[in-house]
Amino acid sequence: GDTQTILSLFAPESYSQWNEKPTADSNEKRRQQYDDLFKNEKFETEFAYDSVSVSGNMAYVRTHHHRGATVTRISDGATLIDLNREVFVLEKQQGQWKIVVYTFNTNPIQGVS
Structure with a gap:
């Protein structure tokens, strides 16, 4: 629930693509989203890492x-x-990993082997 911290993880030139939302190509647009x-909504989510790949300054x-990860609707x-399911593309910029592309989709059968 900490927008400012989340925004600090994104590179200046970056994109986030959410279900049913326009692509956010700036922190101003991401901040609003x-x-x-x-x-x-309030989230209690634990990520399962399916794969991590690093090649040079890209990952x-x-x-x-x-x-069982949950969202609580604040209204009711x-x-x-x-x-x-989420994909993060990162680039190492000035010694720090920054998100350059973030996208996700929902699927009720994910996490099932």
Whole structure:
């Protein structure tokens, strides 16, 4: 729920692509999306790391949320299962790994072997 910390993880030139949302190509656009999200939902999510690959100053990470990760709707307190598959593309910039592309999709059968 900490928009500012999340935004610090993104490179200046970067993209985040969410389900049913326009691509955010700036922290200003991302700030609005995350602020809106956190006004409406509280997350308790643990990531499962499916793969991590590093080549030079580029890397990608694939994750999914375990069954049982939850989102609580703030408006009515309803608890929902949070099932996302996510891909992070990172670039090492000035000695720090920064997200250059982040995308996710939802799929109710993820995390099942």
